[in-house]
Amino acid sequence: MKTTKPTWFNNRIEKSLLAHKSSDDEQGYFVYQLDALKDHLTTLQQQDVIKLWFAVKANPLSKIIQTLDSEGFNFDVASSGELTQVLGQGISPDRVLNTGPAKSKKQLRSFVEQGVNIFVIESLNQLDWLNQVVIELENTVKPKVLLRVQLQWPEGEKNPLGGNSLTPFGLSVQEWQGLCLSDYLRLDICGLHIFQWGNMLSNEKMYSLWGQMVQPLISLAANIGMELKILDLGGGLGIDYLGHGACLSWQQIVTDLADIKALTGVDELWLELGRFAVAECGYYVVPVVDRKINYHQEQLVLAAGINHIIRPAITDQPFPVTLLRNSKAAEQYFDIHGPLCTSMDKLGHLSLPEDVKVGDKLVFGYCGAYGFTESMPFFLCHQLAAEYVFQHNELLEVRAAQPASHYLA
Numbered sequence: 001m002k003t004t005k006p007t008w009f010n011n012r013i014e015k016s017l018l019a020h021k022s023s024d025d026e027q028g029y030f031v032y033q034l035d036a037l038k039d040h041l042t043t044l045q046q047q048d049v050i051k052l053w054f055a056v057k058a059n060p061l062s063k064i065i066q067t068l069d070s071e072g073f074n075f076d077v078a079s080s081g082e083l084t085q086v087l088g089q090g091i092s093p094d095r096v097l098n099t100g101p102a103k104s105k106k107q108l109r110s111f112v113e114q115g116v117n118i119f120v121i122e123s124l125n126q127l128d129w130l131n132q133v134v135i136e137l138e139n140t141v142k143p144k145v146l147l148r149v150q151l152q153w154p155e156g157e158k159n160p161l162g163g164n165s166l167t168p169f170g171l172s173v174q175e176w177q178g179l180c181l182s183d184y185l186r187l188d189i190c191g192l193h194i195f196q197w198g199n200m201l202s203n204e205k206m207y208s209l210w211g212q213m214v215q216p217l218i219s220l221a222a223n224i225g226m227e228l229k230i231l232d233l234g235g236g237l238g239i240d241y242l243g244h245g246a247c248l249s250w251q252q253i254v255t256d257l258a259d260i261k262a263l264t265g266v267d268e269l270w271l272e273l274g275r276f277a278v279a280e281c282g283y284y285v286v287p288v289v290d291r292k293i294n295y296h297q298e299q300l301v302l303a304a305g306i307n308h309i310i311r312p313a314i315t316d317q318p319f320p321v322t323l324l325r326n327s328k329a330a331e332q333y334f335d336i337h338g339p340l341c342t343s344m345d346k347l348g349h350l351s352l353p354e355d356v357k358v359g360d361k362l363v364f365g366y367c368g369a370y371g372f373t374e375s376m377p378f379f380l381c382h383q384l385a386a387e388y389v390f391q392h393n394e395l396l397e398v399r400a401a402q403p404a405s406h407y408l409a
């Protein structure tokens with residue numbers, strides 16, 4: 001028996017995964033361990049410094065949303081589809097905020113009509129449109145508006161973001177600076193939003209980055225004459241996908257953000273957590289269909305790859321893997337590929353017991369975020385992945401696997 005299972009693998013689920021029999025269409029499946037998720041969320045909520053939102057894009061499955069709801073999280077949605085899914089779980093629209101660079105006037109109207117009252121505004125057009133929508137609908141409540149800021153650092157200055165790559169998220173301080181608040185009397189412009197970092201794994205770096213946002217944001221608020229009541233610092237709290245042992249301490253985050261809150265003088269400090277909330281509760285299980293040696297490199301080919309789980313290919317960061325059975329064999333590195341006819345379909349170069357064989361199942365970790373809905377399921381007409389939850393020591397199917405005939409026209 002392998003003496004150490006990886007830290008991300010929760011042994012309570014092993015028996016159920018071993019006992020699970022897949023249907024012919026099930027070439028790979030996700031499992032979310034809801035009890036473990038609930039415990040983790042409880043820990044995140046044991047503080048009164050940060051108001052927590054869940055970035056729904058990380059995992060929009062009904063059962064995941066319901067679990068976050070039961071732990072008092074609010075919801076950050078970035079599309080009509082995400083809004084429908086959240087409201088469909090019985091969540092009140094006043095616990096929803098809307099972010100995203102592609103809000104048309106039509107979408108803003110529809111969100112307001114459905115009762116959404118908090119908007120992270122990312123362009124001058126969005127601001128005008130929201131104001132017009134409120135006037136046209138004769139809404140009596142003023143939507144709360146957070147302006148999304150995108151910072152850059154002058155050439156030659158030490159850049160805490162590590163580079164000035166331009167994105168469509170928000171606007172520069174210079175653009176927002178021209179705002180005249182009295183043009184938007186139907187809006188309650190009360191906060192700023194900034195989020196332009198990803199998968200941070202060091203508390204020191206995170207704090208230093210947040211710290212450097214304080215001055216530019218306070219100045220912007222002062223210059224346009226807005227009272228800065230809410231500061232939303234987005235997400236980006238990291239997951240140790242590569243197993244380097246670097247882990248964020250939540251206690252330290254809370255302490256650091258209490259500091260940032262005091263420095264900015266805001267009433268409320270918000271985070272929209274994606275991966276930090278849900279990554280660890282999820283697994284992806286997939287069988288090995290072939291093993292071969294190519295130019296001295298051991299290769300495994302799996303029944304599914306980036307058609308079910310694309311993140312490793314687009315971030316160059318594999319999900320960690322383990323073999324779903326005990327093995328005494330020594331470990332060696334394998335190139336792990338999926339079934340698509342493109343060299344992009346690679347889940348990593350990862351260590352596994354050398355006796356891994358055709359028919360074995362692999363379990364990938366941290367797949368609770370950016371898994372099922374981030375994939376490219378249609379290419380080459382493979383099956384859609386199934387999704388299960390593990391609760392009260394049982395696997396419960398939430399979404400059955402589907403053959404290509406399910407979606408081909």
Ligand SMILES: *Cc1c(COP(=O)(O)O)cnc(C)c1O
Binds near residue numbers: 055057195237
């Ligand atoms: C994706 C996203 C998040 C969550 O990001 P994580 O890195 O998963 O925490 C939060 N806020 C916004 C606006 C996002 O787009």
